Amino acid sequence: MNRQEELELAFIRACDLLKLAGFSFRPMLNRLGPVKNTKKAYRLGHINLKTKTVTIDIYTAKRRTPKKISAVLSVMAHELAHFQKPPFRQRWRGRWINRIHYPKFYRQVNQNIKKFKRDKILGKYFKSLFP
Secondary structure, eight states, rough: OOOOHHHHHHHHHHHHTTTTSOEEEEEEESSSSOSSTSSOOOOOEEEEETTTTEEEBBBBBBTBBBBBHHHHHHHHHHHHHHHHHEEEEEETEEEEEEEEHHHHHHHHHHHHHHHHHSSSSGGSSSSSSOO
């Protein structure tokens, strides 16, 4: 089993664990070579809320080596939290702003990671289990 198949199985298990159905996983394969300036325009992943497609970069930015599966699972937790706690518009100082990342959203991300660590299958990718 290669790395991409292993990540697809981990994604299916993560969706089952979080009780989310209908999502599909795609690796971000458009970056073939090393990125010169890794601080600018570097995206770990994104989600399309309409088509329920999660796209995650599975290679490091500088050397294009495969990332650890625990790092990819953390990005999965973040991207799936966008569906669990969707963005909303809010009035702030007389203007409308889009709240994409906010405190309740980050609490949901942390809860997702805790669930992954407590699971027998996904927990083996993390070094230590949560108490």
